[in-house]
Amino acid sequence: MTLNDYGTQYRSWLNQRTTAEQDPQTAARTGRKWWYAHPRVRRAWRRLERLAKQGQLFAYLTTPDGKPRPTPAERTTNPVEAVNSQVRDRLRHHRGATPDHQAAIAEWTLHTYTQAPATPAVILADWNAQGRPKRTRTPKPKTNKPASTNQHPAGWGTTPTPEEGLWARKGWAGRTS
Template structure:
């Protein structure tokens, strides 16, 4: 029969303990009158819950480990089991008007994120953005009305295959970045200056009429500079060849960067990926024209986390990113609900490394690490500084 009062038993002789003051931290100290053993009592459930709460608080803040415990080593030891707890993103099958898709890289890993503009839906770990990785993520999410993406070609192909009825809106920020990449910020050629002006005017468009005027201006630019875009350079013996030119090519386009910037806008207009956000707005659906909410939200949080907690192993860094993304879902549950007994039941001690045999027996006796009285390593007594 259990004792209804708070009278624990001694772990040495099993006799009843009595209170014997408190520790420096304020916890009750217990003492056995029979054998004199002293101890303190603790509840593992509340202790582990508090340790896990401090672990999550540390992951989601720029503070150091020592700020959450008496020392860094104490915090690391008490929260070591917390790395075994993995959050699971909620999947309720909700259909969204828009979903932003993008990937962010660190230490050879990439995490693909699906974001609604306000909260995270799901994520997928991979080595790089490729068709298999995007397929694993998109097949778990119902197709939205609009997918807002950057210029990743595997992502575009995956969206068209698995979400055939979803319209695509290319991110204006990434379009602008591509324009600066091809044309630079201060182009010298007149054709490049006019084309860069079209790039910079794109974010200022807010109506379909303005979009039609912009498209007409782009068509006028194409007609004006069509001969310029077709300029060719022919290979000459001993003349340097650009890096993009193959060894067997006899000629190549002279203004390749201008052509790349032109073809980007031309393909976006032909695929109808440029003004999707304006077209769906006519039906009363409001979607974004850029992935800024994703870039400045989860992606920035991941970079800040890795910067604040340098030195984490790859597994711990990934688990920390998992918690950052989960806590940014629409209705995250209490992290403690993911904790099971398996989290702290696993023995994580370092394996004992047994060194191989050295070889001959005489070598072991001469250079071994065993204790030997003949070596003069007997038990010494007395003050260590006294001479014999």
């Protein structure tokens, strides 16, 4: 049923009035001689009617040139929330990233949902052309310093000693006899 059909079918019901003789208490309180019997429904219908005349109601069903959209609009926001949750998840996994890096993570995640995603080379060219912080496709070269697993002074070893209390003991609760 269209909005116009609703207004035509229920016009007499929407225009029903209550008079002061029918409800003297409300008339005394408000000072009116009559009022609409269904004010909230009437107000809602009038708002919808006004928005439809202005072309603002159900505007998502047509393209900007007035033609019907080829695919129906989604009835829920679930598909959008699914994408948003992926962005939030990736940002959560990279909590220590700088704001610029977080923006890059969010953009990359959103880019993976596009219909024809561009190659990383094209993305980097656009990224650099837009004046954003420089990004490279290759990792930075590693330094030639040997990786040290222990950061102890030179005289210290890594072997446990009895003084540290790491050896097995005899007896109960540390008693030897």
